[in-house]
Amino acid sequence: MEYILSERVKTLKPSAIREIFKYAADPSYISLSAGNPSPEAFPSEAIAEISAKILSEDPISALQYSVTEGYPPLRRTVAQYMKDKYNVGNDNDDILITSGAQQVMDLLTKSVCNEGDTVICEAPSFIGSLNSFRSYNCRLCGVPVEEDGMNLQALENALKTEKNVRFIYIISNFQNPSGITTSLEKRKAIYQLALKYNTMILEDNPYGELRISGENVPCIKSLDTENIVVYAGSFSKVLSPGIRVGYAIAPKPVLQKMIVCKQGEDVHTNTWAQMVTNSFMTDYDFEAHLAGLREIYKKKADFCMELLDKYLVPAGITYHRIEGGLFIWCKLPEGSKLTMNEFCLKAVENKVCVVPGNAFLADEKEQSDSFRINFSTPTDEQLENGIKILGKLALEIL
Amino acid sequence: MEYILSERVKTLKPSAIREIFKYAADPSYISLSAGNPSPEAFPSEAIAEISAKILSEDPISALQYSVTEGYPPLRRTVAQYMKDKYNVGNDNDDILITSGAQQVMDLLTKSVCNEGDTVICEAPSFIGSLNSFRSYNCRLCGVPVEEDGMNLQALENALKTEKNVRFIYIISNFQNPSGITTSLEKRKAIYQLALKYNTMILEDNPYGELRISGENVPCIKSLDTENIVVYAGSFSKVLSPGIRVGYAIAPKPVLQKMIVCKQGEDVHTNTWAQMVTNSFMTDYDFEAHLAGLREIYKKKADFCMELLDKYLVPAGITYHRIEGGLFIWCKLPEGSKLTMNEFCLKAVENKVCVVPGNAFLADEKEQSDSFRINFSTPTDEQLENGIKILGKLALEIL
Numbered sequence: 094m095e096y097i098l099s100e101r102v103k104t105l106k107p108s109a110i111r112e113i114f115k116y117a118a119d120p121s122y123i124s125l126s127a128g129n130p131s132p133e134a135f136p137s138e139a140i141a142e143i144s145a146k147i148l149s150e151d152p153i154s155a156l157q158y159s160v161t162e163g164y165p166p167l168r169r170t171v172a173q174y175m176k177d178k179y180n181v182g183n184d185n186d187d188i189l190i191t192s193g194a195q196q197v198m199d200l201l202t203k204s205v206c207n208e209g210d211t212v213i214c215e216a217p218s219f220i221g222s223l224n225s226f227r228s229y230n231c232r233l234c235g236v237p238v239e240e241d242g243m244n245l246q247a248l249e250n251a252l253k254t255e256k257n258v259r260f261i262y263i264i265s266n267f268q269n270p271s272g273i274t275t276s277l278e279k280r281k282a283i284y285q286l287a288l289k290y291n292t293m294i295l296e297d298n299p300y301g302e303l304r305i306s307g308e309n310v311p312c313i314k315s316l317d318t319e320n321i322v323v324y325a326g327s328f329s330k331v332l333s334p335g336i337r338v339g340y341a342i343a344p345k346p347v348l349q350k351m352i353v354c355k356q357g358e359d360v361h362t363n364t365w366a367q368m369v370t371n372s373f374m375t376d377y378d379f380e381a382h383l384a385g386l387r388e389i390y391k392k393k394a395d396f397c398m399e400l401l402d403k404y405l406v407p408a409g410i411t412y413h414r415i416e417g418g419l420f421i422w423c424k425l426p427e428g429s430k431l432t433m434n435e436f437c438l439k440a441v442e443n444k445v446c447v448v449p450g451n452a453f454l455a456d457e458k459e460q461s462d463s464f465r466i467n468f469s470t471p472t473d474e475q476l477e478n479g480i481k482i483l484g485k486l487a488l489e490i491l
Numbered sequence: 492m493e494y495i496l497s498e499r500v501k502t503l504k505p506s507a508i509r510e511i512f513k514y515a516a517d518p519s520y521i522s523l524s525a526g527n528p529s530p531e532a533f534p535s536e537a538i539a540e541i542s543a544k545i546l547s548e549d550p551i552s553a554l555q556y557s558v559t560e561g562y563p564p565l566r567r568t569v570a571q572y573m574k575d576k577y578n579v580g581n582d583n584d585d586i587l588i589t590s591g592a593q594q595v596m597d598l599l600t601k602s603v604c605n606e607g608d609t610v611i612c613e614a615p616s617f618i619g620s621l622n623s624f625r626s627y628n629c630r631l632c633g634v635p636v637e638e639d640g641m642n643l644q645a646l647e648n649a650l651k652t653e654k655n656v657r658f659i660y661i662i663s664n665f666q667n668p669s670g671i672t673t674s675l676e677k678r679k680a681i682y683q684l685a686l687k688y689n690t691m692i693l694e695d696n697p698y699g700e701l702r703i704s705g706e707n708v709p710c711i712k713s714l715d716t717e718n719i720v721v722y723a724g725s726f727s728k729v730l731s732p733g734i735r736v737g738y739a740i741a742p743k744p745v746l747q748k749m750i751v752c753k754q755g756e757d758v759h760t761n762t763w764a765q766m767v768t769n770s771f772m773t774d775y776d777f778e779a780h781l782a783g784l785r786e787i788y789k790k791k792a793d794f795c796m797e798l799l800d801k802y803l804v805p806a807g808i809t810y811h812r813i814e815g816g817l818f819i820w821c822k823l824p825e826g827s828k829l830t831m832n833e834f835c836l837k838a839v840e841n842k843v844c845v846v847p848g849n850a851f852l853a854d855e856k857e858q859s860d861s862f863r864i865n866f867s868t869p870t871d872e873q874l875e876n877g878i879k880i881l882g883k884l885a886l887e888i889l
């Protein structure tokens with residue numbers, strides 16, 4: 094049989110990162126290409142303890158069907174936490190627990206975008222989200238990211254000229270892959286532009302709690318007096334990605350439709366995972382855990398940046414210093430003999446995996462002169478060996 | 492702000508059952524409207540034991556990101572199980588672990604249906620699946636179900652006249668809501684019709700293991716020499732619905748696209764749940780557990796049918812005797828003074844919830860003379876009281 098596929102999936106390809114992730118599972122390769130939290134960052138013992146308690150005291154609640162909106166105590170806990178700590182959410186918003194933050198991108202796109210509608214995203218941006226938008230046949234319009242966030246002139250041009258822009262997608266803190274944080278001034282300006290052009294903002298903030306230096310910048314959602322921002326939160330980087338728990342805080346009329354779409358997608362998020370998350374936030378010292386994470390990641394990030402200074406900078410590769418998150422964005426020297434793709438291929442031949450920058454662009458066929466390094470997954474030894482190999486390679490062939 | 496919603500969600504409503512489920516959570520109501528497995532059917536102790544083992548011996552595997560296709564040992568276990576026991580799956584198929592079987596409906600629709608394409612479904616059929624198809628703006632075409640499955644003439648008419656029929660959706664065993672099982676003859680005939688009209692079949696089989704009498708009928712997927720059938724399997728009724736584990740066994744070219752769509756939806760299914768499921772199938776006596784379930788449900792179903800004979804049949808309400816599953820389909824007498832909707836409303840006023848039959852139709856505005864009763868969720872006492880109230884009401888007002 095010749096299978097007929099929908100238009101929306103015809104050109105859809107597996108995420109380059111997920112594919113590299115499989116490939117990089119080969120232990121003879123050094124993978125700097127993943128986005129996994131550091132294994133030492135998981136509160137495994139606490140989770141085992143909580144899980145044992147739930148499954149002995151209240152197994153039926155954990156194992157039975159639940160409501161699509163999410164486990165009610167977790168909804169309350171997260172809503173209160175985000176309100177108290179970040180002023181995120183108001184009376185016109187509501188909260189939905191999702192199967193990872195990835196599902197927020199999916200559900201919002203499904204709820205507000207017709208095929209052919211436009212999503213404005215940062216260039217570069219997170220490939221998983223871009224693929225989610227693509228999977229509804231959205232047109233992606235990339236706006237170049239500068240040191241302090243999107244280029245505002247380019248953003249306004251896009252808002253003016255693109256048809257049916259449904260939302261602006263922003264990873265506001267320690268953006269994946271560029272590592273940059275949008276400044277408060279730009280957050281305000283982007284919010285005003287969204288209002289002016291009558292479009293929504295999807296603020297994705299998986300790394301916000303992982304700041305290792307500098308001052309916290311208020312969320313765009315905390316400025317949202319007009320209820321145009323959908324906030325995507327995640328427990329993947331602060332608790333565990335394998336349990337797939339995220340959430341949306343969004344204006345009620347939009348969230349209502351996202352809930353109906355979630356009913357049709359997976360009915361509800363794994364209840365055990367929601368109960369574990371709630372207990373971890375309420376019965377344990379969540380803030381102390383976050384402080385511990387920041388320490389782990391600060392050590393790793395500082396170490397990685399030292400290595401980059403030592404091995405890559407002398408070879409002409411520059412990078413953007415980060416204040417948090419899991420990724421560092423490295424740029425090949427001007428006038429390189431090799432393109433970035435050729436360099437990444439050479440790196441793989443030398444058993445080091447990094448992600449080529451064009452994977453993060455609205456149009457993957459565009460050129461990029463950068464690649465992404467992750468420092469949270471590899472061991473210190475792998476990190477040092479990997480970056481040393483990249484540096485040697487760069488000196489030899491660029 | 493006036494929120495712009497996508498065309499596909501504009502008319503989408505929350506599932507009537509999910510809504511009634513919330514409503515029926517009020518303990519002063521007797522809910523015969525849910526579809527929850529009986530709490531006594533959960534192997535809670537085994538799950539607690541397995542979970543403790545996983546979280547002490549291999550917590551990182553359970554908590555870290557995993558691959559979209561699913562936890563490899565579970566994929567192997569399920570594929571082998573379905574091949575050995577039901578001859579489901581061949582070399583041209585592959586398996587994807589999903590976040591409940593609901594996600595199979597979603598991913599297949601997303602992968603093969605453009606907006607406006609047609610899905611042929613049984614009339615009545617499972618509302619969750621219908622909503623999933625609707626959420627991609629598919630046109631639903633219902634084919635009336637008889638005692639032994641779809642009316643073949645009506646099916647062929649639909650295949651002849653409907654445009655762009657992408658698949659025929661069938662719940663082959665103890666169909667939700669009608670309780671009927673498609674006969675082997677009709678399975679073969681439906682398969683031949685699908686081949687003749689060059690369309691696929693989506694066989695959804697959540698209740699197949701819950702047969703309480705009669706002989707097993709081979710799955711349509713087991714007849715699939717031409718690789719046109721997508722099989723949706725579920726652990727919701729045989730292990731736990733709250734953990735959200737299901738799977739698709741499907742022709743590789745289609746499954747590949749479903750995997751890419753899943754990446755964009757939720758990256759992967761909760762890993763802990765996949766590991767628990769795998770251990771339960773391999774380290775425990777899964778067949779003995781299934782035998783225990785059948786015993787529980789046989790007792791409940793027989794008791795329910797006795798009550799129906801005692802209280803509803805004398806009032807003129809008839810029902811289809813079931814050989815498995817969780818639901819019984821009841822029909823109001825001809826010439827009733829009340830419509831089915833009026834009767835269901837009266838039942839709610841009398842604190843008994845059942846699901847009105849039109850909720851299960853492709854067009855909910857169509858009339859139905861039936862309602863659905865679930866016997867797995869209520870206690871025996873609730874079941875008896877609920878059916879007694881329905882019977883009294885029927886005698887008084889029909």
